[in-house]
Amino acid sequence: MIYFFSGTGNSYYAAQKLARLTGDKCVNIASIFKGTVSSVSGKSDVTGFVFPVYFSGLPEIVKRFASHPEIRSHLGSYVYCVITCGAEMAAADKKLENALGREIDFSIKLRMPDNYVIAYEPSDPETAKERIREADAKLDKIAEVINQRGRYRNTNFKKDFLTAVMYPFYNLFRTTLLFRADNNCVGCGKCESVCPDKVITIKNGKPVWTKPRCQHCTACINRCPQKAIQFGVGTGKRGRYYIMNISGNSDKED
């Protein structure tokens, strides 16, 4: 079984392709928490995790899922993770190991388009297409390793240090206080439906963020068709990124 989490489609894309190449099935961690997926049966001897790196560490929902006793007790004998990133996964794989309470056999970073519009300009369509092309070639090789139950880890002090310094900032930035919908909002409800954390509710035709913290996945801000969602200062001037707009991939991630 391949468990994935994805805000803007990169990790979903990678998980789907790996499932095809390894003859496995993939399931969205967010759908499990939302209760929209009940049971899916994939390969039981292999467990894969595919998700984005956040602040050199794990999305909170992945950490919560991986540390759940039921998941820990149903892991395959071979466990791997593919961590999508804009540049560097650092020691996010070690954070996953801590959550799972066991060693991972194979971990690898997969460079994909940048989506973090809150801090910087996301990848433009040309750069995004190029990165997806490179990722496609790398995914073919990753699948070969998985099919041979290969073992590979690339850990070092620099990666550990980066994660130790950066990851604490994730909790600070996960605040929803700085989100707002501007006057371009037409009340379509897309942000509510794409939020993997069930944080957004439409009230009086506008989104309201109902919890103090969220996954900080950027799905709402990147996928609003009106570009009406802003976070703090700076996002108004930036573009938006969602893989569907680049690759024509399926819009459904369950």
Ligand SMILES: Cc1cc2nc3c(=O)[nH]c(=O)nc-3n(C[C@H](O)[C@H](O)[C@H](O)COP(=O)(O)O)c2cc1C
């Ligand atoms: C909150 C947040 C933090 C991020 N932190 C990092 C990071 O530390 N290193 C990095 O290379 N990319 C970082 N990124 C970029 C994403 O990991 C990358 O674009 C990923 O492929 C997005 O996957 P998704 O489309 O499945 O959500 C970050 C993105 C977000 C939204």
Ligand code: SF4
């Ligand atoms: S997706 Fe955008 S336009 Fe639609 S309700 Fe949310 S903020 Fe408004």
Ligand code: SF4
């Ligand atoms: S509120 Fe937006 S950024 Fe936060 S989890 Fe939901 S979709 Fe992601």
